[in-house]
Amino acid sequence: MPITEIPLCVWRKRGHRFEFRGQAIRYWTAGQGEPLLLIHGFPTAAWDWHYLWQPLAQRYRVIACDMLGFGDSAKPRDHEYSLLEQADLQQALLKHLKVEAPVHLLAHDYGDSVAQELLARHCEAHREIASCVFLNGGLFPETHRPVLTQKLLLSPLGWMLGRAFSREGLAKSFSQIFGAQTRPSESVLDDFWSLVEANGGTRILHKLIAYIPERRVQRDRWVTAMQRGEVPLRAIVGAVDPISGEHMVQRYRELIPDPDTVLLAGIGHYPQTEAPVQVLQHYLAFRENLALPPRKLAWS
Template identity: 30%
Template sequence: MPILSPVFSALPEGAPAAGPVVASRFADLDGVRLHYLTSGAGSPVLLLHGYAQTSHMWRPLIAELAKTHEVIAPDLRGFGDSAKPDGGYDKKTMARDVHALMASLGHERYGVSGHDIGLMVAYALAAQFPAEVSRIALLDAFLPGVGDWTTVWLLRDLWHFHFYGKTALALVAGRERIYLEHFWNDFAADPDKSVSEADRQLYAAAYAQPGGMQAGFEVFRAFERDAADFAGFARTKLTMPMLVLTGERASGPFLIAQGRLAAENVEGVIIEGSGHWLMDEAPGQVIPRLVAFFAG
């Protein structure tokens, strides 16, 4: 049985002074310990972060959603303060982690939003447990195995999707921030309006933890397995409402087209002027759309 830590601490950093308290908690779920942030009360919404970030990325959205929802934002398996096992980085397994977390909290139906790797986990969650996911929002990346996905997978970032193993780990040891800067800078419309300096320091330290970089590499190593899983999932279209938000200077219309291959009820919005880091580059456009979407 999952075991929830009975002790939590409020984390005021980044939270509005008069807003909901954000608590940091841990859950032991069938051998994998997940750290998660939680705040608010009401219908639950699950937020899944992407690569080069942690659950911390959602704090600006948590401050708004928690006014009307119970918000749960975990560090995925291998990331942040969650456990970093050697395996299990296919998105189907990572989705089962967060499903177990929601079940441990007593939630049988909830909304979910995922960015980057998190959107892949969100899709795998909805495809495996469609009766439990009421709404799903996908934020900028792609779905392996759905449509002409190799156009994105092999285009400009072939090197990092295949950058893993002992040599890769040796090259980035002690240079984690140098490696992560590529994503924060090159995937942004404007590097100066991308992930903040304070957050870059936080994320670089998180990924420099023992096992952190290896876990990150393993999510890429699993893409071919994910593609096979997702191709199977996509044969049955999702029926719950789906919102797809993409950066004009990033995924653009591609993820929206993939969403329509995988789901029946899709609203797609291209965020003007933004690159990949939607929450950091365009919070004024993204947060109100997500709040309205989960209000239903």
């Protein structure tokens, strides 16, 4: 199936704006049909989904935003960033777009945690989540292996590291977490960096990284929601990711009943950009299985 790249300059022109708690948020939407909410990771933005955007928009109503503190959205300096607030943001965006049908989720990295919060809210208050697919992310704090940059950002000197963080630092971090044969080109690194530094983004990296301890606080509630089996789940994971790769999938299989997992050999932390065709195939297969009628049991 064809995959077409959307250059960042084109992607930016297609964005829309809405206000969330007094802050400007950039979002994108395309297609018709069942709503599919795409939730990006740290430290990048909704452009992470650009390879999958058009193929998914041919089948579904796709929706994505740059979350607060990310990409081209507002990045207030005097703000305490929270995964729970980012879940509020996703719900506010759906309300803004008048989405009333049950929503499917496709999430990555930081976005996995936001999706877990939405799943927990679904279980607690029936928020109508139709399905959820996770890409590489810290679903379980006990398996998350942060890279050195993340550890330093969490330290008391994190604010200094954030201000000194550069394109070269981003390139070095990405070289560690992408697959050996699927690392981003120099021009793609330029685009990633453009999104990170937009609106003074490096000055708040140490605030955004607070999601790591927040995950620990919410861990049991989120995992319980996943274990309940009320929402169909799949994990599509780059196997060689040192942060949340094959070792995370092993834990997923231990904790989640009837686990539906896909490991992508040779792929790292960003499967949607490293192996978009494979991710698309496995995602569509998951959705096709959801649409199949239940099997009838024959009695004799």
